[in-house]
Amino acid sequence: MSTVGVVILVHTAFDRAEQVIRHWVQGGCPVVVHVDTNVPDETFNAFEAALEDQKLMVRFSKRHRCEWGTWGMVAATQDAAEMLLTRFPDVRHVYLASGACLPLRPIEELRSYLDGRPRIDFIESATTADVPWTVGGLDHERFTLRFPFAWKKQRRLFDYYVRLQRTVRYRRKIPDGLVPHMGSQWWCLTRQTLSAILQDPDRRTYDAYFKRVWIPDESYFQTLVRLYSQNIESRSLTLSKFDFQGKPHIFYDDHLQLLRRSDCFVARKVWPRAERLYATFLSKDPATLKAAEPNPGKIDRIFAKAVDRRTLGRPGLYMQSRWPWQERDNAVTAYPFSVFEGFTELFENFEYWLAKETAARVHGHLFHPDRVMFDGRQEYFQGAMSDNATLRDYRPQMFLTNLIWNTRGERQAFQFGPADAQKIAPILGRDRNAQIFVISGAWAVPLFLSNRNFADIRVEAARLQRIENTHLQDLRSPMTKAQVRIWTMADFVDSPMEVLQTVVDQMTGTSVRRLTEAPRMVDLQGFGQFLQNLKNQGMHPYLMGDFPLENAMPAPKLKVRKPYLVRK
Amino acid sequence: MGWITSYRLRLRRKRFKLRARRKGLQLRSVRNRTNQIKPGQILLFCTLRNEDVRLPYFLRYYRDLGVDHFFFVDNGSDDGGAEYLADQPDVSLWSTKGSYKSARFGMDWLTHLQMKYADGHWTLTVDVDEFFIFPFCDTRPVAALTDWLDSSNIRSFGAIMLDMYPKGKISDIPYQRGTNPLDIAPWFDAGNYMISRNPGYLNLWIQGGPRARKFFTDRPKKAPALNKIPLVKWSSSYTYISSTHMLLPRGLNLVYDTAGGEKASGVLLHMKFLDTFGAKAKEEMARGEHYAQSAEYQAYVDGLKDSPELWCKWSEKYINWRQLEILGIMSKGNWA
The missing domain is CATH 3.90.550 (Spore Coat Polysaccharide Biosynthesis Protein SpsA; Chain A)
Known part of the structure; x- marks a missing residue:
């Protein structure tokens, strides 16, 4: 039997x-x-x-x-x-x-x-x-070269001999019929x-x-x-x-x-x-x-996954046994996120509005020099990240990658600007997952609204402009992998709703819904004059674009609904 | 790597070994059961002082994991822990009154014993408050891991130190001898670790966790290192350099992948923050036998006075190794 x-x-x-x-x-x-x-x-x-x-x-x-x-x-x-x-x-x-x-x-x-x-x-x-x-790296060559050395024990000799044979183009003859x-x-x-x-x-x-x-x-x-x-x-x-x-x-x-x-x-x-x-x-x-046929499919999948884990890993994760020199596909972080520059300066309730429109997690200025402005201004955030600025600035890139990794599955958005800690700026531009929206020159608005001496304002304005200019040059360089949109402040206030619609569409990836509600813009009455004053002091603010001197900038009116007459 | 660097590191390694040999003279053998050790067995090395309360659970945990023989160096305990250890059938015990600090925080003593007894064995070097977790540790003994590492030609295995803490004040629940400390302190920080690479020794330098965010916010550079390489297929020529953070020859420190993949790695659950901690911190402060003038302990003593709680809303509660794997704290690598 x-x-x-x-x-x-x-x-x-x-x-x-x-x-x-x-x-x-x-x-x-x-x-x-x-x-x-x-x-x-x-x-x-x-x-x-x-x-x-x-x-x-x-x-x-x-x-x-x-x-x-x-x-x-x-x-x-x-x-x-x-x-x-x-x-x-x-x-x-x-x-x-x-x-x-x-x-x-x-x-x-x-x-x-x-x-x-x-x-x-x-x-x-x-x-x-x-x-x-x-x-x-040997496939067909295993049949055409000679291998007198053991691969496991005499690796150097093995490799050397293979290379030698390749150089002299040595080939063994395969017996006829095989x-x-x-x-x-x-x-x-x-x-x-x-x-x-x-x-x-x-x-x-x-x-x-x-x-x-x-x-x-x-x-x-x-x-x-x-x-x-x-x-x-x-x-x-x-x-x-x-x-x-x-x-x-x-x-x-x-x-x-x-x-x-x-x-x-x-x-x-x-x-x-x-x-x-x-x-x-x-x-x-x-x-x-x-009488079943062998079906190793499931085991195949488990082992294939294990090999992927070893060779590809989890993109955007930095940990004790994964420390890539250079991320694949130019992604520094794990998932797409959005960065807003100049929006909170122009709108009073921008964070709240954005969260409502896009269902993303909207943070304030994460890189604020005093503290990390997490959503809700919490002391700690997902993954027990601290709001301490010193800790953040110690390894800013790890701060960002940690944040994005910890919140995977939920889109993150945060505010950024020239007044923030800048070490992260070049990294943002390099990251394929970053989506950066910039209203250039909007940093002037808080200065305009502030109650400071004009001499201080002038110095601060010059500093912020210099920083933002470097940053914008970075973003416009061909090395940039992030998705970047830049509007000058003048262009933006010209048609804010259009821009906001673009922003929401790009963030949510759809464009069916029309925006029904706009965030409240700050009152820019006199802003043109403010810029002119800076110019008169010899400090030319050029990042805002061409801002008309006269109050071309009325505070945007709320849309008045058309009256309808309903007849029976 | 230039041959000069290479040679310099070689000299340094030799120096460390020589030093270990010298410091080894301070050791007095209390109970030597090393003749029980068979080839291929897994050994554990540990230095301690006044940790009697932790010992029963510690031994149980590592016996269950599949450790075959324990090496302890007792640095002048007076709480009966040494007597307890001497009675254990799988423990070899040495004792010394020498200075912990001048023995490179106990590493010289351990290096001496490792040189003598660990050659060719997989060795685990841990503290009494560290509990080793590796992929599949709930279903496979540690020998499964070491066999796999052997077959993959891997000589060292990294495990990040994960600080565990209770919810509420550290002193709230007293730790009972023989119980699992994880029942009291199951919380940890999941995603605030900061990594950089040490160009000299090629190891990753990891900081973060509750200690960094609670005690070192003003000087993060000083925050304790969390990277560890506790499991090594030992050879007499190896030596740990600074605690178990890194080794020489430095090829052993390459426990991470640089091309985007993940190597297999584990975790050391660090059960430092139990009710025993306050007393320990004060004692160690007074002894001044710890790293950087016990600055770490000073920070704790200061920190514990006004902020006794490490727990926060975003703390994660420990479930199992799979959870740590999903969180990205450890990895299975290609072990399946």
């Missing part, structure tokens, strides 16, 4: 290997075991002795030295497979597994699955051009195919060739099977996932449900101390036979 035979390659965790071997045998499968020569003889002898009681079904094949990525693995597989085929003549499918492979479904299910597919070879086999599995294929090293082949490969008259040539190929265990059978198999299913029955460094993902106790639902026959690689997995899957519960 033993239509399935198993070849197991073991080099560590012998107690687990023994458990699994017993499980296969109990399921009626003969097993040929290969133990790495690197394993000390005492360990090997003890292992062999432990399986003495299973002599009829368990054989040990000739031992080879199996260093990762070298020929030893293939030689070991060849010898063990030959032994299995000769000693157990009723074996039809040979399953190649490792000591860390764990059968997930009853052996009976595997057998009936294979019984239903007696001529099919299950082996992942793809041409190098079509798949992105490459470690160390088309290099690669794939997972864990396969399940039929007796017909496997014996054809092992008894090939040209095997010496092929072996000699593959001995110098890099990682032949992923290509030897995968290539040769193409010569003989009539029916290849290019997939492995063993669930085995690799991470971005080409090392297998490991299964732990908490993967139990996932593994169960995957309906895969065998999983690799299982952590030797995953007690619950071994206890569950090796128990002899008389499960009802399922």
Whole structure:
């Protein structure tokens, strides 16, 4: 009844290997075991002795030295497979597994699955051009260069020798008739195919060739099977996932449900101390036979996500194990946010109005020199950020990235201006997530409304203008990645509603709704004269645009509703 | 890196080791059970003084995590903690009356013991008020992590120190021996950490948390460092430089990714702010055996007088490691 035979390659965790071997045998499968020569003889002898009681079904094949990525693995597989085929003549499918492979479904299910597919070879086999599995940047070259050095232990020599061969354009000849294929090293082949490969008259040539190929265990059978198999299913029955460094993902106790639902026959690689997995899957519960196809989709997704987390990370997050030199796509922060410059100066209730119109979280001047003006002027904000200005100015960029990261899911907007701490200004312009709206020159309004000596005002005006000018030049530079809109104050007061509509549309990303309510603008009566006075003192305010001298600026009137007459 | 820098750091490392050897003479072995240690076991190193009340839970926590052997250096405790430790079956204990400060805050003693006993072992170096959290720590023992790190050729594992505090005054609920301090102090700051890079040793320098926002607002530069590398596959040639914040050779400090990805990392829940803290702060102030003339403790003593509460409306309550992962305080990296 033993239509399935198993070849197991073991080099560590012998107690687990023994458990699994017993499980296969109990399921009626003969097993040929290969133990790495690197394993000390005492360990090997003890292992062999432990399986003495299973002599009829368990054989040990000739031992080879199996260093990762070298020929030893293939030689070991060849010898063990030959032994299995000769000693157990009723074996039809040979399953190649490792000591860390764990059968997930009853052996009976595997057998009936294979019984239903007696001529099919299950082996992942793809041409190098079509798949992105490459470690160390070698794909087709692994078949055309020579690799006398071990990748793991003699990395420098390995790399040097590869480069040398590339420079001199050395290429090995691939034996006639072979088309290099690669794939997972864990396969399940039929007796017909496997014996054809092992008894090939040209095997010496092929072996000699593959001995110098890099990682032949992923290509030897995968290539040769193409010569003989009539029916290849290019997939492995063993669930085995690799991470971005080409090392297998490991299964732990908490993967139990996932593994169960995957309906895969065998999983690799299982952590030797995953007690619950071994206890569950090796128990002899008389499960009802399922004919389900393996479906590793969910596990695939989890591992793919893990690789993404390692290689791409979470944009905009700065933490102990993620510290990007340069953010991808020029995004400094995690999510889009809006910056308003000059709006609170012109409108009395701008923050309140904006929050109502856009449903964003609207802060005041976050970079105010005295304190952080969080929404509602709270002492602390999301993530326990403090409103302390010294703390903020210690690492202003971290302050911003923290704020945006902490509030992900909610759009943030804040006020900014030349009177604020400026260290953050260049960073805002560099951030693709920033949306910056500027009314240039509006910083003059608070000065205009203030009750200060004109000489002080003049000095302050000159300072603010200088700062804002630098900032605007920054924003207009080609290096700027932020989305920037700049209006001069004169342009703005000319048609404030139009601009506000643009602002709200751009922030919410829609443009259907018309604004019904405008924020209250401050009274600018006499502002033109104020600017003229500055000019007369020799300080030319140019960022506001051309402001008419005479009260061209009446306080905007509230729209008067048209009277309607309703007749019955 | 130029060979001059490289050589200079090498000399510094040698000097630290020499120093550790010298300071090691101050240690007196009280109970040496190191012959129980088997290859591949996970070791824990800790210096302490008068922490008896914390010991039972500390040992239980790390035994559950899968630590196999504990190394303690007792710096002159008189509260019975040393006797308690000496009776534990998996503890080796040394004692010293030497100065904590002149032994680089205990690191020289530990380095000496690590040189002698930790070679080839994964070692966890923590304080009695630090509780190590790593991805999947609720379902996998620490050996799962170290096996995975081994297979990934990673030698060191970073864990940010997360200050935990109670709601209300620190002194409100007294800590009972043997209980989980997390029950009293489950709150933490989720997103106010400030990071920069230390160009000399290549480690990240992280500050922030409740201590920065409560005690160091006027001089944030002085706020305590929170970056730690507590878990290292030890080799006799390694040495910690400043507490467990950084190591030499400095390649061990590269526990972060610079290309945008995330390496796996953990958290040390820092249970400093229990009711025992006030007394401790005063005692340490008087002893003057801490970093920068105990400036940190001075700040606490001052701070605790007028603002006894660390909790604020936006404090986060600890649930599990997944929560910390989602908040971006730690990461699974590519471990799944």
